[in-house]
Amino acid sequence: MSIERDVNDQPYASPPIAHGGPSLPQERRLVTEVPGPRSRELLARKRAAVPQGIGTTLPVFVTHAGGGVVVDADGNSLIDFGSGIAVTSVGNAAPRVVERVRKQVADFTHTCFMVTPYESYVEVCEKLNRLTPGDHEKRSFLVNSGAEAVENAVKVARHATGRQAVVVFDHGYHGRTLLTMTLTAKNMPYKHRFGPYAPEVYRMPMAYPFRWPTGPENCAEEAAAQTIDMINKQIGAENVAAIVIEPIQGEGGFIEPARGFLPALAEYARGAGIVFIADEVQTGFARTGHLFACEDEGVVPDIICTAKGIAGGLPLAAVTGRAELLDAVHIGGLGGTYGGNPLACEAALAVLDTIEAEGLVERAREIGGVMLPRLRALAERFDMIGDVRGRGAMIAIELVVPGTNEPDADVTGEIVRRCHAEGLVVLTAGTYGNVLRFLPPLSIPGNLLDEGLTILEKVMSSL
Incomplete structure (x- = not known):
């Protein structure tokens, strides 16, 4: 019998807590590939029951969510930089x-x-x-x-x-x-x-x-x-x-x-x-x-x-x-x-x-105060980042062919795929499909915000 291991290659023994809300462990934890086998089974059912016009950004099926994480049917806990497209700003199960x-x-x-x-x-x-x-x-x-x-x-x-x-x-x-x-x-x-x-x-x-x-x-x-x-x-x-x-x-x-x-x-x-x-x-x-x-x-x-x-x-x-x-x-x-x-x-x-x-207007400013400098530092390192913009907890980077303003949707898609595999939920946007947008819940803990940005930096370095 194989032993499931977390992102640090340590044995993973206990199952995720069986409820959402504020008591959900606020940690990134990967126990299978993303998506895992249970999510893939559910995705096959979706394809048979739901028209293909209903797209899916990340085909993991969620069982619990709260704070700054979503937990999928395979027990993976992913950092949420999407908030259901800016919907769950106060969290997915705010008390x-x-x-x-x-x-x-x-x-x-x-x-x-x-x-x-x-x-x-x-x-x-x-x-x-x-x-x-x-x-x-x-x-x-x-x-x-x-x-x-x-x-x-x-x-x-x-x-x-x-x-x-x-x-x-x-x-x-x-x-x-x-x-x-x-x-x-x-x-x-x-x-x-x-x-x-x-x-x-x-x-x-x-x-x-x-x-x-x-x-x-x-x-x-x-x-x-x-x-x-x-x-x-x-x-x-x-x-x-x-x-x-x-x-x-x-x-x-x-x-x-x-x-x-x-x-x-x-x-x-x-x-x-x-x-x-x-x-x-x-x-x-x-x-x-x-x-x-x-x-x-x-x-x-x-x-x-x-x-x-x-x-x-x-x-x-x-x-x-x-x-x-x-x-x-x-x-x-x-x-x-x-x-x-x-x-x-x-x-x-x-x-x-x-x-x-909970002072969430100010918390949004704090999130922007963390994200914008980190992303601007990445823009200094990576020519693929043409622009960093946004306010509060509504932040984006626009990706281009280095040395030009030509939109690069291909590299944007690749970054998204690699972020998802690392356990970070990110979304795209833009007329040209070349914008990474970040909408973390205002309830996200600081350590998860920092870890998510570190994953993004790691992914961009890998390219």
Whole structure:
């Protein structure tokens, strides 16, 4: 009988603890190859039952998760630099979330807020109205996903303004519904052969400092001027209902717009009667070292869309905006059967409590303070790293052919594969598939954050 060994080639005897949450051992532990035999068995079942269009970044089947680790069906404990794509920022089984959801599930799981309402929905909306940027009067309503939130925000803007055109940006991602696919910039895999798309959507240049033709120092001013000129000439400002933008682009590659670009757009929109919509689905709830990313430059959106980190892994999203905009919609024009499910509402209230009680806004800044210097040091060593960027616990490196700005998706994929084999969950992003993005849970212990960065350094050295 063979003896299982850990990553340090020491005998591994005891099985992983059989529950998630804060008592889950916070350690990387590899007892099989990744993926192991049990995960491979489950992957074969997935292939037989689930369409191939549902892709998998790392085919390990998770049994427990919490803190900064995920444990798979083979007993491997992997460091989590993904957080379920920025969803489990407070952890996969945060105690406050578990407690409130457990209590609610025993009381009732659903009534439909539009039929017989309940207090937790109202309380979530009250907190969003208070916490989102701006001291104006606000209203909020709850839906199920980020795409649904963005689509509803556009509905509100069109209804309130009586206009139809929507302006979006290169490299943007907003979802997989028909309208949000249209708003999304990237063809493969999000849009390919799913058309025709929704009308009256216009795409503008993004202030992408690393790839701006005349250099990053000119990026904000030139990108804003081009956008405003194109809107005025090609669409007519009087026809534009909304400008929709991510304060930091997510799927597009964690692109931080050059400073000054977002304030210039917001000011232009305000003067032209255009609704300025911030898609904070990936950037919201302490992820960037602010509660919301647009706070970094003092931008106050007319409508803000949130999801992902709002409810600790339960499906919930929100649209929050100026009262006069949201109240303009007729009764019955907004809503949905599952929107603001009571379990998700309780989870959201627990998430907000956790962010405040555990100082997670500051913790995100601390994570960025650890990651950015380490990654910039790697960029000094490895010519394949073209750019290091991000804020808080939303960090990325863009990989290029050395000596050029040409995207290198192949080396990006190889780094990901080797990181996964070493027990580090990392994700890719970017229009060109050449960005490694890091979204560690804000609950990750410092030793795991350091070990994950050491694994990345080891992998890059091996190339």
